[in-house]
Amino acid sequence: MCIICRNDNLTGLKVLDCYNCPLITTIPNIKSLKKLNCFNCPLLITIPHIEGLKKLDCSNCPLI
Numbered sequence: 001m002c003i004i005c006r007n008d009n010l011t012g013l014k015v016l017d018c019y020n021c022p023l024i025t026t027i028p029n030i031k032s033l034k035k036l037n038c039f040n041c042p043l044l045i046t047i048p049h050i051e052g053l054k055k056l057d058c059s060n061c062p063l064i
Contacts, residue, residue, distance in 0.1 A: 004028065019057075 002018035003010070010016075010028065015035045018024055026046040027038060035055040038044055045063045047056070058064050 002021040002024055003016065004018055004027070005021060005023045010030050012032050013030055014032055015037075016027075016030065016033055017037045018027070018041065019037050020040045021038075021044075022042060024038070024041050025043045027036065027044070027048065029048040029050055031051070033050050033053055036047070036050070036053060037057045038047070039057050039059045039061065041058075041061050043063065044058065044061045047058060047064065
């Protein structure tokens with residue numbers, strides 16, 4: 001289970017590692033986010049446009 005699925009505080013987060021999460025379906029819009037690692041998430045279907053995001057790895061997410 002990843003930080004999003006645990007409902008942890010995402011305020012001010014710069015790097016989000018939610019890879020290999022079997023539950024996540026949507027990445028929330030986190031304005032401070034610079035790097036998103038969400039590879040190998042089989043149910044992930046939505047990644048919003050996050051202004052300022054510099055690096056995105058959503059490889060092996062079959063629904064994206």
